[in-house]
Amino acid sequence: MTRGFIRHFPGNLSEVKLIVNGVEYEFDLDPRTTLLDLLREHLGLTGAKKGCDHGQCGACTVLLDGRRVNSCLILAVAQQGAEVTTVEGLGTAERPHPVQRGFLDHDGFQCGYCTPGQICSAVGMLDEVKQGRPSAVTTPGDDLLSDAEIRERMSGNLCRCGAYPNMVPAIRQAAGE
Amino acid sequence: MTATVGTPLARLEGPAKVTGAARYAAEYPQDDVVHGWIVQSPVPRGRLNAVLxxxxxxxxxxxxxxxxxxLEPADDPELDVLQSDRISYRGQPVALVVAETLEAARRAAQVLQLDITAEEHDAVLRADHPGLYTPEQVNPAFPSETASGDVDAALAAAPVTVDVTYSTPALHNSPMEPHATIARWAGDDLTLYDSNQHPSGIAATVAGVFGLEPERVHVVTEHVGGGFGSKGSARPNAVLAAMAARVVGRPVKLVLPRQAMFSLVGYRTPTIQQIRLGADPDGTLTAIDHAAIGQSSRILEYAEQTAVVTRHMYAAPNRRTGHRLLRLDMPTPRWMRAPGEAPGMAAFECALDELAEKLGIDPIELRVRNEPAAEPEGGTPFTSRHYVECLRTGAERFGWAGRDPRPRQRREGDWWIGTGVAGAIYPTMAQPSTARVRAVGDDFEVAIGAADLGTGARTILTQIAADALGVPVDRVRVRIGDSTLPKASVAGGSSGSASWGWAVTGACRQLRETGGDEAVFDTTELIEKQETEGRHAFGAHFAEVRVDAVTGEVRVSRLFGMYAAGRILNPRTARSQFLGGMIMGMGMALHEEGVLDPAMGEWMNHDLAGYHIPAHADVESIDAAWLDERDDQLNPMGSKGIGEIGIVGSPAAIVNAVWHATGVRVRDLPVRLDKLLCAD
Known part of the structure; x- marks a missing residue:
């Protein structure tokens, strides 16, 4: 049994500048490096998690220029000059972001592995709601923060522990702050 | 001092988890680290001749x-990695590539050529397969078969009978954190940062494989991103990382790609279960027969205890349980949350619903009428059994009264509405563990090699220690997640809190009594003296579903679990665990299914896009509650295990509710919409 060959990457590195959690970095990167691997393997920002590496679980969710993205699906070199916010950039244990506080107050997690992605996703989602963007379940005039809306809008972030029921009130609490 | 056990203390690692500071296995910085990538067999059976x-x-x-x-041969042959040319399943590791970067390792693995001689394979479980046999024991060490009375005669004489076959598919644990290891050698000392449910067990296993004394291997497992059974023992990633690190002389990081987890970390066996019930017209069971078929791999006999749960549940004078197993050219099934109980009760509680329908008796009343006074097999008294109370109280809270027993009666717009009930049981176990407590100034340090997979173990052990020491929780620091700490049992079998809490209680009480600076307590002797029968947690699950009359889409509008699970040590984390189990049960009822490609011997849907685990939008109204159950025969805390019981009854409650909504009995899980539409 033989597998096909694809031409090997010749080894040229690509320059890219990124602002991560307010700090400007310049990298010489293997162009195959995803934003997620850049954060985890090069910057030591392991808050963004790798659950599937295929954009199927949402554990790697970060904010890219303010919008939530699956960082495993993004090549870092394609984001020249972009601003990235990870869970580490949202708040600290002493001064948590309202969404982080909501997750703490409502036990919105168990193992914690999907949690940074859930939190970044919720931050991005609340901004989308603020902009009045509809979801798949929206009908005009709806409350964009009903339970059904929150669940629909968060469905790109999987949680195998099943902490979903506690995340809904956590996110609603944060939305009120 | 006010007791802290029983109060909703927030998870102690919560701030670290919500800020990204909590470190999981692959997240420990290492100088000079290199990356490994597993190359998996593309054929289910054959020989690897060469690699290029x-x-x-x-x-x-x-x-x-x-x-x-x-390597030294391991007890688990799956850990004999890269030792033979024999390929026993598709996905088996046949090579490991190590490179400077993740990108390079992945690339080098992709272009590695394999010279393989493929052989004919057999991957399909079926009830008429000539290779089926009766294993000597089923997981972990139960007799494969039990029988009392004359089941066949009783069934022949019974005025009402049910004879049904249910099947459950392969299910994949799918914890969010992939199995991962960083291995680093210093001489003959090996450090593993590894994601697992049993640090000292992993250390002992890996030490054995490398011919080392167990204390040479140090396993660090501070935070674990879920396991659900799949991280209960060492997986190939731990051995491969250690092997590679030894060869290249540098630390090696090895994280399983999500796709590889479907073949390398175990899965729940598919089952085929024939259930035969005989009853008098008043609902009294006269015969119970539960015959289960499961599968295992060529390399290891894992025989799931699917029918064992029926030995404990209902009274009947004539009864039989049995298991048969088929070895296939497939990956090895292993533990997944409530192995045995979950698929066994999914089938049995549906069969019981069918009997209730035939008898014209309310399904709750049918269960109440067959409540045993003691263990139905062997007669050991129960330390506590409040199953009937769970059914009654749960029914009240759920709003069961006045339910029209007939199916396909309630229609709201496009939706058929139905409700269903199912019982739940999970054995209460404790396993030998040792804990140490030290006085450090005004504070106390408790140490035990336990693992917190998201269960809340770290928090609960802190509460237990604080009460046993008679101090507030902020004066107690609990250290877990490290194989060099006093030896703890596996975080499995819903036994963590009981096993570790017992050792922690013992050590803290001893310290208080002796007034010294340090106390160590080993529970081995106490636990070996304990009776093992007659100890279970019980529960009742209630579901309301709506089924779209046009599309067949099933939605779970309400899901409720009522439990009698001993003393609840922390209502906050306990509720989360109950709900999590129920939600995984919803996945089992409606969504999850490892779909086999028989030609390739492979799970076709081997990723999180193809294998759907419940998502936010799948979970609507859900709640759990529990009785204030006291049981002083179990352990010093009076606790029962709660991590698994939620998945034991919720699948059948949902499937029964689907029948009530639609009139369709789906006997092969999961209930997909095509099965409902095609039944019309």
Missing amino acids: ADPTADAIAVLWHGNAPR
Whole structure:
């Protein structure tokens, strides 16, 4: 049994500048490096998690220029000059972001592995709601923060522990702050 | 001092988890680290003759059976990695590539050529397969078969009978954190940062494989991103990372790609279960027969205890349970949350619903009428059994009264509405563990090699220690997640809190009594003296579903669990665990299914896009509650295990509710919409 060959990457590195959690970095990167691997393997920002590496679980969710993205699906070199916010950039244990506080107050997690992605996703989602963007379940005039809306809008972030029921009130609490 | 056990203390690692500071296995910085990537067999059976590496790929090392270091044979043959040319399942590791970067390792693995001689394979479980046999024991050490009375005669004489076959599919644990290891050698000392449910067990296993004394291997497992059974024992990633690190002389990081987890970390066996019930017209069961079929791999006999749960549940004078197993050219099934109980009760509680329908008796009343006074097999008294109270109280809270028993009666717009009930049981276990407590100034340090997979173990052990010491929780620091700490049992079998809490209680009480600076307590003797029968947690699950009359889509509008599970140590984390189990049960009822490609011997849907685990939008109204159950015969805390019981009854409650909504009995899980539409 033989597998096909694809031409090997010749080894040229690509320059890219990124602002991560307010700090400007310049990298010489293997162009195959995803934003997620850049954060985890090069910057030591392991808050963004790798659950599937295929954009199927949402554990790697970060904010890219303010919008939530699956960082495993993004090549870092394609984001020249972009601003990235990870869970580490949202708040600290002493001064948590309202969404982080909501997750703490409502036990919105168990193992914690999907949690940074859930939190970044919720931050991005609340901004989308603020902009009045509809979801798949929206009908005009709806409350964009009903339970059904929150669940629909968060469905790109999987949680195998099943902490979903506690995340809904956590996110609603944060939305009120 | 006010007791802290029983109060909703927030998870102690919560701030670290919500800020990204909590470190999981692959997240420990290492100087000079290199990356490993597993190459998996593309055929289910055959021999690997040779590998040919692409010279342009930047691999530091390519290990395969032709050059890999020799290992000591492991108890689990799956850990004998790269030791033989034999391929026993598709996805088996046949080579390991090591490179400077993740990108290079992945690339080098992709272009590695494998010279394989493929052989005919057999991957399909079926009830008429000539290879089926009766294993000597089922997981972990139960007799494969039990029988009392004359089941066949009783069934022949019974005025009402049910004879149904249910099947459940392969299910995949799918914890969010993939199995991962960083291995680093210093001479003959090995450090593993590893994601697992049993640090000291992993250390002992890996030490054995490398011919080392157990204390030479140090396993660090501070935070674990879920396991659900799949991280209960060492997986190939731990051995491969250690092997590679030894060969290249540098730390090696090895994280399983999500796709690899479907073949390398175990899964729940598919089952085929024939259930035969005989009853008098008043609902009294006269015969119970539960015959289960499961599968295992060529390399290891794992026989799931699917029908064992029926030995404990209902009274009947004539009864029989049995298991048969088929070995296939497939990956090895292993533990997944409530192995045995979950698929066994999914089938049995549906069969009981069918009997209730035939008898014209309310399904709750049918269960109440067959409540045993003691263990139905063997007659051991129960330390506590409040199953009937769970059914009654749960029914009240759920709003069961006045339910029209007939199916397909309630229609709201496009939706058929139905409700269903199912019982739940999970054995209460404790396993030998040791804890140490030290006075450090005004504070106390408690140490035990336990693991917190998201269960809340760290928090609960802190509460237990604080009460036993008579101090507030902020004066107690609990250290877990490290194999060099006093030896703890596996975080499995819903036994963590009981096993570790017992050792912690013992050590703290001893320290208080002796007034010294340090106390160590080992529960081995106490636990070996304990009776093991007659100890269970019980529960009742209630579901309301709506089924779209046009599309067949099933939605779970309400899901409720009522439990009698001993003393609840922390209502906050307990509720989360109950709900999590129920939600995984919803996945079992409606969504999850490892779909086999028989031609390739492979799970076709081997990723999180193809294998759907419940998502936010799948979970609507859900709640759990519990009785204030006291049981002083179990352990010093009076606790029962709660991590698994939620998945034991919720699948059948949902499937029964689907029948009530639609009139369709789906006997092969999961209930997909095509099965409902095609039944019309």
